[in-house]
């Protein structure tokens with residue numbers, strides 16, 4: 001039995017609130033976010049007396065501490081933006097509660113994706129006897145659990161990891177992002193990076209791409225990106241010789257992005273406009289559809305998985321593990337699109353791992369450092385069934 005505070009009432013916050021409300025383990029749920037009307041809308045759509053709402057500006061520790069002290073949760077689930085991660089971790093430490101998020105901290109003025117800032121909290125969480133679970137969405141999140149599960153059950157050593165992420169959905173808009181536009185565009189416009197033979201190899205953004213087959217979908221053009229789980233996975237699975245991340249984008253999406261980039265609309269440094277400082281990407285975000293608003297009439301599905309090659313008893317083995325998620329099914333169940341759903345469900349499974357003592361240990365952890373079995377057991381029943389392929393075939397060379 002636990003009290004949970006959810007911070008962030010966007011696409012993912014909606015899924016997290018619905019899924020927490022459906023679990024008996026969570027007796028009281030506070031949904032807090034910058035715009036309280038969004039929290040109220042979500043609470044009304046759930047219609048459970050367990051869910052209450054509050055306005056919270058999570059950019060300052062004092063605000064968050066005050067609200068935590070009033071509500072007295074056991075655990076905070078952070079599904080606001082990566083900018084708030086450190087403030088929320090500080091507030092959890094000050095009030096003695098556990099922490100979980102789905103994206104690594106980013107400073108607002110530099111698009112830098114690394115865990116260093118959050119790993120620096122390890123001793124403080126450890127000494128306080130508190131658990132912080134980092135990156136517990138789908139990717140990062142389930143992809144790390146998939147890798148840990150493969151290592152635990154099927155491999156002595158993992159050598160090659162290719163994480164592949166396809167959104168084969170259609171929301172009918174010419175250009176929109178499936179999660180927060182600012183965070184999404186910062187990520188995609190960065191140079192790509194992958195790990196090979198002990199080194200990081202940097203490439204110009206979106207410069208390596210190839211068709212990759214996805215179950216039930218077929219071949220889709222997929223682009224090599226840097227993605228944050230690569231950093232923790234190469235540390236925690238030190239036998240990895242190569243680790244890469246691929247994501248599909250349509251030609252229309254890439255064309256829009258290139259134009260926006262070429263004209264300076266994706267810049268994150270402030271510019272002077274009519275006597276005011278504005279950040280072009282933040283202005284662009286204000287024009288683009290909110291991720292939550294894409295859910296109605298979204299058709300098609302997502303498919304995300306891990307292609308893994310390694311050895312077992314001296315013999316090379318190939319293994320693929322994945323989930324496909326239908327946008328319309330997610331909408332029917334909780335009123336969200338598939339990207340929000342595939343992020344929100346693992347966050348709640350991770351929260352249950354803390355509440356049920358399966359992952360409750362003092363310190364700051366990436367998901368692959370925790371036992372994958374109880375998480376995998378709950379993931380399907382919670383809405384994201386996963387499938388394994390042992391046919392020894394992989395679209396990737398060693």
Ligand code: NDP
Nearest residue numbers: 008009010011012034035058080103137138139140179180
């Ligand atoms: P949205 O933009 O839809 O929602 C973000 C929410 O956070 C909004 O309700 C916003 O409030 C709120 N918020 C922003 N700043 C503050 C603040 N200072 N204080 C309080 N609340 C704030 O994004 P998504 O729901 O799509 O994404 C949420 C998170 O999930 C992001 O961090 C994203 O990176 C992560 N994510 C992770 C994935 C994974 O697989 N690991 C995949 C997809 C997303 P307001 O409405 O007022 O702007």
